[in-house]
Amino acid sequence: MTGVVATYRRESYPDATAFHAHKTPFTPVFGREQELERLHTAWTNRVTALFTLQGCSGMGKTTLLHLWLQQLASEYWQGVDTLFFWSFPQTDTPAIQRVAIDDFFRNTLSWLQGAEVALLAEHEYPLQLAQCLQQRRVLLVLDNVPCLHIAGKTELDVMLLTFLQQLTANPSSMCLLAGCPVMPDTVLALPNAEHLELEPLTAEAATRLLKHLGVSGEEISIQRVAQQFGEHPAALTWVASYLTHWHAGEISRADSIPIWYDSHTQGRASRRIMAAFEAWLEGCPELAMLYFLPLFHLPFCPADLQAWAGSRSLPWLTRWHSEPGSYENLLGRLQTLPEEGWKKAWQRLLALNLLTPCADGLHFELQAVVREYFMRQSQTHYPGVWERMRPKLILPAANQDMNTRLSSEQLAAVLRRRTQYQDWLEAETISGLIGEKLAIGQNTKAAIDYARQAVVYADLGRNMPHLQTRLLALAGLLEQAGEHQEAASLCEQANYMQA
Secondary structure, eight states: OOEEEEEEETTTOTTSOOEESSOOOOOOOOSOHHHHHHHHHHHHTSOOOEEEEEOOTTSSHHHHHHHHHHHHHHTTOTTOSEEEEEEOOOOOOHHHHHHHHHHHHHHHHHHHHTSOOOOOOTTHHHHHHHHHHTSSOEEEEEESOOEEEETTEEEEOHHHHHHHHHHHHSOSSEEEEEOOSSOOHHHHTOSSEEEEEOOOOOHHHHHHHHHHTTOBSOHHHHHHHHHHTTTOHHHHHHHHHHHHHHSTTBGGGGGGSOOOOOSOOTTHHHHHHHHHHHHHTTTSHHHHHHHHGGGOOSOBOHHHHHHHHHHSOOOGGGGTSOOTTSHHHHHHHHHTOOHHHHHHHHHHHHHTTOSEEOTTSSOEEOOHHHHHHHHHHHHHHSTTHHHHHOOOOOOOOOOHHHHHTSOHHHHHHHHHHHHHTTOHHHHHHHHHHHHHHHHHTTOHHHHHHHHHHHHHHHHHTTOHHHHHHHHHHHHHHHHHTTOHHHHHHHHHHHHHHHO
16 A cells, blocks of 8 residues: 555544545454564553564565554554554655655645645654654554665665654654664664564464465465465465465465575565466466556556556557567557456456555555566566666656755755765755855855765766866865865866867
């Protein structure tokens, strides 16, 4: 799910359960009693300001969150004045992660304050949200929280980290944060925080889950399959889906699931069952959809894929006379699919649990394991096509007017976030703006430092006109500081680039 999942205000629903933006059945939780008790204790002790839930993809973090909230709702929201549950999109694309985090701050503030939030400077959102949460007892749940991987380390978005630092310094509400397989050290070091890492299910719990999902047969055989798939709830759910849809739930047919070996142990069980789905869907429109859906980084609806497929240019004859394994054949399966066929194919993907509904009930997304597997397979089977066909990401432009009104210190906070996401051209603009403000304030030394940074960022962004401009600006500052030789050298470089 992406976006607002659930909201609750005690003054609005004094005796009611939370309002869920979209009701979706979730896989029952087995063998997580201790984890549920820890969540409940953390909330009722009124000391814990941050509770992190971590574990690899498919370990059942989202399902555990929903079950705990259902328990709270059955107890008339014990101690909860306000609940806000937000889920981030499942994507590894940094630019989309940044936009999603910006959307979270704006939407959360608007809902808590009951009115549209005026446009704020970027660094003001986390501070204002932390202040809102200190005025009442709020349970803020964040699922699929994106983490960045920089120089081999896991990092949290600067705005999210700033918000958590403010929240944990003065605990009055609690933020429940789930998503990162490995929590960044900066989060683990925060005060008034608890951290829980989900482990695989026990063999007994995994066996109970398979039985509940419709798998039948000898007990020893069900236990053996549960062990083979690592007691990971998501992988077990897909195994049950595969067996019930194609083999009437008979556990003896689990031997038809392909053996899968690769160099990465994490998620290997899930990739194995994805290979089984791929084999059974060969030649079907559902497989073509799964190969193309990773092109959509943002949540999508059926009409998005249908319109995208219809807009692709294919020679008319290739739709009927293309090679079975060709890209034209793959796309042709969708372009010649009737409306009723689209609906049936989409419903089949939902029934197989390969699509995850978003909070609005209209859009969907692929779970990370599903997206990564079929993205790699489409690149393998149709080399070169995936990169050429991938749609360009369109992001909102930065608010330059707002930036010009910020102080140098405030702009430095914005700059840290731009460099974190490797948004080099925006970082170059902000760094240059900081240098200009410092130069006006007669702080020439610091202005030169930021002007040097602007040159580096323009070079990293591979924008030659901007690089030339930044070289000349740095040369001007160096001239003022008496560094005539370096200034002349930079001017020569800039003039050479123009030539």
